[in-house]
Amino acid sequence: MENKYRFRDSSLSFDERVKDLLSRLTIKEKAGLMSSHMAAVPRLDIGEWYVGAEVARGYVSRNPDEPTTVFPQPIGLSGTFDTELMEKAGLAAGKEARVLNKRHPSGHLMLWGPTVDLCRNPLWGRNEEGYGEDPFLTGEMSAAYTKGLANRHGEYLQAIPTLKHFCANNTENERGTASSDVDMRTLNEYYYAAFERPITSGGAYSVMVAYNELSGVPAVINPDIQKVLKDRWGLGFVVTDGGDFSQNVTFHKYSESHAETLALAIKNGTDVMSDCEDVVEAAVFEALNSGLVSEKDIDKALYNSLLARFRLGEFDEKHPFSDVCEMMIDNEEHKCLNRRAALEQMVLLRNSDILPIYDECSVAVVGMNGNCNLMDWYTGYSSYNTTIFDGIKERYGKAEYDNACDHIVIKSKLTGKYLGVADDDTVSAIYEKDDPRALFEKAEYGHDETTYRSLYNNKYITENTCKCDSESTYRWFSQEIMKPQKHGDEVLYRTYFGKALGVDDNGKLTIVRQYGLTDDKLFCEEVISDGIVRAAELAKKADAVIVCIGNDPMIVAREMYDRKTLSLPAHDSALAKAVYSANNKCVMAVVSSYPFSICEEQEYMPAIIYTTHAGPELGNAFADVISGRYSPAGRLAQTWYKSEYELAPIECYNIIENDMTYLYYRGKPLYPFGYGLSYARFEYSDFDVKENGDVISVSLDVTNVSETDSDEVVQIYFRMENPSVKRPLRQLVAFAREHIKGGSKRHFEFDIKKSELRFYDVSRERFAVEQGRYTFMAGASSEDIRLTKTIDVSAEIILPRELCKGVKAKNYDGKCGAKMKYSKKLEQHYMLGGGLIYNNCVLGEADSIEIVCGSRVNTGKITVRYGGETLCEAEVKPTVDVTKFETVTAQFDKAVLAGIDREKPAVFELWMPEQIYILGFRTY
Numbered sequence: 001m002e003n004k005y006r007f008r009d010s011s012l013s014f015d016e017r018v019k020d021l022l023s024r025l026t027i028k029e030k031a032g033l034m035s036s037h038m039a040a041v042p043r044l045d046i047g048e049w050y051v052g053a054e055v056a057r058g059y060v061s062r063n064p065d066e067p068t069t070v071f072p073q074p075i076g077l078s079g080t081f082d083t084e085l086m087e088k089a090g091l092a093a094g095k096e097a098r099v100l101n102k103r104h105p106s107g108h109l110m111l112w113g114p115t116v117d118l119c120r121n122p123l124w125g126r127n128e129e130g131y132g133e134d135p136f137l138t139g140e141m142s143a144a145y146t147k148g149l150a151n152r153h154g155e156y157l158q159a160i161p162t163l164k165h166f167c168a169n170n171t172e173n174e175r176g177t178a179s180s181d182v183d184m185r186t187l188n189e190y191y192y193a194a195f196e197r198p199i200t201s202g203g204a205y206s207v208m209v210a211y212n213e214l215s216g217v218p219a220v221i222n223p224d225i226q227k228v229l230k231d232r233w234g235l236g237f238v239v240t241d242g243g244d245f246s247q248n249v250t251f252h253k254y255s256e257s258h259a260e261t262l263a264l265a266i267k268n269g270t271d272v273m274s275d276c277e278d279v280v281e282a283a284v285f286e287a288l289n290s291g292l293v294s295e296k297d298i299d300k301a302l303y304n305s306l307l308a309r310f311r312l313g314e315f316d317e318k319h320p321f322s323d324v325c326e327m328m329i330d331n332e333e334h335k336c337l338n339r340r341a342a343l344e345q346m347v348l349l350r351n352s353d354i355l356p357i358y359d360e361c362s363v364a365v366v367g368m369n370g371n372c373n374l375m376d377w378y379t380g381y382s383s384y385n386t387t388i389f390d391g392i393k394e395r396y397g398k399a400e401y402d403n404a405c406d407h408i409v410i411k412s413k414l415t416g417k418y419l420g421v422a423d424d425d426t427v428s429a430i431y432e433k434d435d436p437r438a439l440f441e442k443a444e445y446g447h448d449e450t451t452y453r454s455l456y457n458n459k460y461i462t463e464n465t466c467k468c469d470s471e472s473t474y475r476w477f478s479q480e481i482m483k484p485q486k487h488g489d490e491v492l493y494r495t496y497f498g499k500a501l502g503v504d505d506n507g508k509l510t511i512v513r514q515y516g517l518t519d520d521k522l523f524c525e526e527v528i529s530d531g532i533v534r535a536a537e538l539a540k541k542a543d544a545v546i547v548c549i550g551n552d553p554m555i556v557a558r559e560m561y562d563r564k565t566l567s568l569p570a571h572d573s574a575l576a577k578a579v580y581s582a583n584n585k586c587v588m589a590v591v592s593s594y595p596f597s598i599c600e601e602q603e604y605m606p607a608i609i610y611t612t613h614a615g616p617e618l619g620n621a622f623a624d625v626i627s628g629r630y631s632p633a634g635r636l637a638q639t640w641y642k643s644e645y646e647l648a649p650i651e652c653y654n655i656i657e658n659d660m661t662y663l664y665y666r667g668k669p670l671y672p673f674g675y676g677l678s679y680a681r682f683e684y685s686d687f688d689v690k691e692n693g694d695v696i697s698v699s700l701d702v703t704n705v706s707e708t709d710s711d712e713v714v715q716i717y718f719r720m721e722n723p724s725v726k727r728p729l730r731q732l733v734a735f736a737r738e739h740i741k742g743g744s745k746r747h748f749e750f751d752i753k754k755s756e757l758r759f760y761d762v763s764r765e766r767f768a769v770e771q772g773r774y775t776f777m778a779g780a781s782s783e784d785i786r787l788t789k790t791i792d793v794s795a796e797i798i799l800p801r802e803l804c805k806g807v808k809a810k811n812y813d814g815k816c817g818a819k820m821k822y823s824k825k826l827e828q829h830y831m832l833g834g835g836l837i838y839n840n841c842v843l844g845e846a847d848s849i850e851i852v853c854g855s856r857v858n859t860g861k862i863t864v865r866y867g868g869e870t871l872c873e874a875e876v877k878p879t880v881d882v883t884k885f886e887t888v889t890a891q892f893d894k895a896v897l898a899g900i901d902r903e904k905p906a907v908f909e910l911w912m913p914e915q916i917y918i919l920g921f922r923t924y
Helices: 014-024 027-031 074-078 083-103 135-150 184-200 224-232 244-250 258-267 277-289 295-311 332-344 388-396 531-541 570-582 599-604 615-627 894-898
Strands: 110-115 160-166 206-209 237-239 347-351 363-366 399-402 406-412 418-421 427-431 440-444 450-454 460-462 467-470 483-487 490-494 500-503 509-512 523-529 544-550 586-591 607-611 682-692 695-704 710-720 731-740 745-753 759-761 766-768 772-779 785-793 814-816 819-823 828-842 848-855 860-866 869-876 886-891 906-923
Touching (some): 027 277, 074 135, 083 332, 110 135, 135 160, 237 295, 244 277, 258 277, 258 295, 277 295, 363 531, 388 544, 388 615, 427 509, 450 460, 523 531, 531 570, 570 599, 695 710, 695 731, 695 772, 731 745, 848 869, 869 894
Parallel strands (some): 206 237, 363 399, 586 607
Antiparallel strands (some): 440 450, 483 490, 490 500, 490 523, 500 509, 759 766, 814 828, 819 828
């Protein structure tokens, strides 16, 4: 068909084509393209388009009739330390997205994922979505995955990966209103760094901004969207998180209207509003009519999102990705790749020579995670699934399973009868104890969260119907979760939403009055069959036993809520003890989205394997590892701590100040970052480190001194000796996973860009590599360091901070009690109350100071100190409104000045009461 419009002429540049299309659109049509559900433009033969399809672990199909390849959870994929695997996984997911887009051509190509929020605290509810706690590992692995997804051919893209969630988005509680307060060094070196690599060297073309505020600024209007993501790194376009456009008014209460939010979002670089299209369209017209934006502003945002659609080939009849066949989805090649991914993410935590189990033997598999393959919220449907029990049964033949859950009956205090399930799923307390309809399976997940499944109809009691009619806990609101509260020998059942379950006068289960321990809401649980006793008996009869503990990704912690503790559920802990006591040829499988504190189990359990919920190949891969067909070599992408008491509060984002993550943590963890054992043994030798222009050349040899063929993950870390600012104790800077046959040697070489040694210099608001001595370390984990070498690195000499040139208050080196806030009027950050510390400063000839500041209430004083000596106190009078700042001056004490060396670098401090706020200062 002959092209009617220039924007459909593929011989023109994309820039010409987008501009031509924009010139043809009416303002109403433009408004209809501003939300994530982009409206059709029938007169130009343009169909509707959806922005957003999940791709955390492969393309997420929500339709079981259209299965896709489901890879292991991202925290497990990252633990492979295999960038080649990640790129292939991305390529597979991108191909499958193309197939789904061919079937349903309304937009399956602008993909949401991967999540590069750093797992700085393992209590985070969405831990499984991240790539671990290290920005370098996260950057390298997500860059590879996005490169595969995009699969760039010239200017065309197979799919568009969208990184989540910019930025500092690691707290589920109050995530829609909370502010993640982050100092400038941590922000740039840690949180922003995770996004940089997949944008600049991977295939990420888009970013989703977070729900939270960032140091007082709603993420949707963060100025660094434009300044950093786009201007510095060259990102294509930016989209809001679902519903967050309107939440800027309803939750954050930052904007007075949606029109104001639209104007601020576009100004700061956000292009697509993931919200109700009617709300967004109305905001566009209101913003235009009130003069908050111009049509040119709207065109700026639309140019970015439309250019992405052109790069996907939407407006071309023929392009590099137009030949799509059904064989590209869920095929044997992808299944083989998935098997490899499931194998490579397995981490051997402990092995006292019990593994592998080569011999043909009988095996007992016990525990709730032993015969299920669970989905998290960002999991698609697979065409098949294997469980650990499936894999063991296939490998060893003689295998038995018990989930170790108690079988109970529940007696109502009101009726004196037992809860039971009728054929229409109705639950009533009208049954006798020995009636098969009265038997329930009680599954305890910790955190007081429990489910009750009828052994009569195999369904769960659920809150929304008060019936036993739910086949799964997999839903956004998992109303199958009950929270039993003990009151002596009696139990009160709280529901998912905190309501009280009880029975009416006819004994029918229902929601009852919330408060009071009345008979209608009190029950007594009686154990008919003890699950742990059953599991121990099964273990006694077997030659070996596998106890499967861990989590259900939809229960206890997930999107919307965080964990409170690292401890194992009490039931899992008791199960592990009992089973080991029954049979000491015991392997503990931790199948989990996140780390647990398993200090006690580490002491007595002969072998421990960690795996994430690894997709359909979970059971096959586990059996391969247990039986020795595959030597495990996965590594932990985050630290496993001994207790949550070793962690800063989850609301705390300043990892440098609070010694968080392996970078700064000084304690002894249960398992360190990068940790993982193998069936093979490796020796490291001939370590050489040389400065070579703009790179640091590192080489070493690794020898497999065992007879077992295995992968080894070589990790290179560095630290700076005597730095001018606080630097990491060790920092990952290179890694490689290679297969080494037994008795063989491999040579490794790494060319590390000198820029990888950088830190963010807050005094000059830019990155710098500091000249000095650097120690490089080669090892099998962040603590298992085999070889070290220290060299001199020529770089920039970091000069003292010159206070006379002016200092922004937010650019501190340390603080005590001070809080970072944001002035909407000035569009700048300021500091409120407490102490501010600025290191490596010189006073020079200055004898006075001027401070741009204010006081919210009464008059107060700012104490100014240098080198531990008080120079002056500056009086600040009330300004009442924090949008108002005044310049206050004060003269230094001449006697104090006479006794100090003004040219010797020292610490400069400002101390103020809680009502005083500071924007900046300078000496003169």
